Amino acid sequence: MSYLAIKAWHLIWMVCWFAGLFYLPRLYVYHAMLPPEDGAGHERFVLMERKLFWGITTPAAVLTIGFGLWLLAAGGWALYSKMGWLHLKLALVALLVVYHVWCYRYLRAFRELTNTRTHRWFRWFNEAPVIVLIAVVLLASLKPF
Template structure:
């Protein structure tokens, strides 16, 4: 596969991953707002969250990382040693993986009725991937250092 094809697949899966990371915390906002006696509503959110996390977000993240590693290997590891922008991008990607895992922990909290966070907290939590996306795109496009 050509370098540009690998890059295209990396971007396709990155968009998929971010779509899940943008929408999953939004579902958590609505789930946290669900009334305690609305059993049907809470169960519906649990199904939606589970399917989004395991069916779209996680495969998107894994494939983003796989194609990203393939890009690094195809470009020659040694060439990247002096690219500070890439090191910064990889640090942000690592933080995004931590955020993804945290979303999985929150999924389990909702599944087992252990959520104690408010919908307002989830609204703020939902902003983190936006900041990371902006920073990653600026780093990858501008290559500032």
């Protein structure tokens, strides 16, 4: 596969990963707003959250990282030691993986009825990947250092 094809697949899966990371916390916002006695609503959200996390978000994360590593290997590892922007981008990706795991912890908390966060908290939590996305796209596009 050509370098540009690998890059295209990396970008496609990155978009899918971010779509999941944008939508999952939004589901948490609505789930946190449910009254405690709404068992059917709770089950519906648990199902939607699980399918989104395991069916789209996590596979997209794995494929994004896999194609990213393939890009690194295809481009020659030695070249990247001189690219500071890439080191920062990889640090942000690591931070995004931590956020992904954090989302999983909330997935479990909602399923087990142990979530203590409010819908307002999840509204703010939902904004974190936006900041990372902006930084990653700017770094990869502009290569400032």
